[in-house]
Amino acid sequence: MSASKADRHPHVLIIDASQPDGGRLRRDLESAGWCASFIQPTQALPDLPVPFVPEVIVVEPAAARDGRGPVGCPRALHQLRDRFPGAGMVVVTDSPSLADCFHAARLGARAYLAKPVTAEMIVASVEGVPFASQPESPKAAIHSLARYEWEYVAWVMAISENNKSKAARMLGIRRGSLQRKLAKRPPGL
Numbered sequence: 001m002s003a004s005k006a007d008r009h010p011h012v013l014i015i016d017a018s019q020p021d022g023g024r025l026r027r028d029l030e031s032a033g034w035c036a037s038f039i040q041p042t043q044a045l046p047d048l049p050v051p052f053v054p055e056v057i058v059v060e061p062a063a064a065r066d067g068r069g070p071v072g073c074p075r076a077l078h079q080l081r082d083r084f085p086g087a088g089m090v091v092v093t094d095s096p097s098l099a100d101c102f103h104a105a106r107l108g109a110r111a112y113l114a115k116p117v118t119a120e121m122i123v124a125s126v127e128g129v130p131f132a133s134q135p136e137s138p139k140a141a142i143h144s145l146a147r148y149e150w151e152y153v154a155w156v157m158a159i160s161e162n163n164k165s166k167a168a169r170m171l172g173i174r175r176g177s178l179q180r181k182l183a184k185r186p187p188g189l
Helices: 019-031 073-083 098-106 119-127 145-159 164-171 175-183
Strands: 011-015 035-039 056-059 088-093 111-114
Touching: 011 019, 019 035, 019 119, 056 073, 056 119, 073 088, 088 098, 088 119, 098 111, 098 145, 111 119, 145 164, 145 175, 164 175
Parallel strands: 011 035, 011 056, 056 088, 088 111
Antiparallel strands: none
């Protein structure tokens, strides 16, 4: 007699650039009875070898950044959505930004979580139940004004579809000033 879909746990694919974080999360999910696989990307997302068709994908956008813009999350999620259209996504990141969260929500991500994440947080996100509390990340506690400025510029770039001229007009600054802002790393990383 086979188990119904409600009685079994989904297959989870974890894509994370951090071996310790991804490996720990895989072990924790497996100890909770879930079928999980961890991949540390060494190549483009569409070419990653995947041992099964996942029902849930836990992805760190930094694992898929390709340097073509300030926001890597939308590109990574589009690639995963195209390859696994039926999979739900949970985005985990050690550098949360408003722009990435906005795009993750627009692309249908079930949750956008700041690291460190626990297996309980992933399970709660997948099952749609609230979890008790998210551990407070010391890096994410308070950001500088420069960090919020960078996030706002990244958000404007995202809504202008990475069109620098349009974004500069929206921000009320010159295009050269915008290019200098985009060339810098986000403060606090």
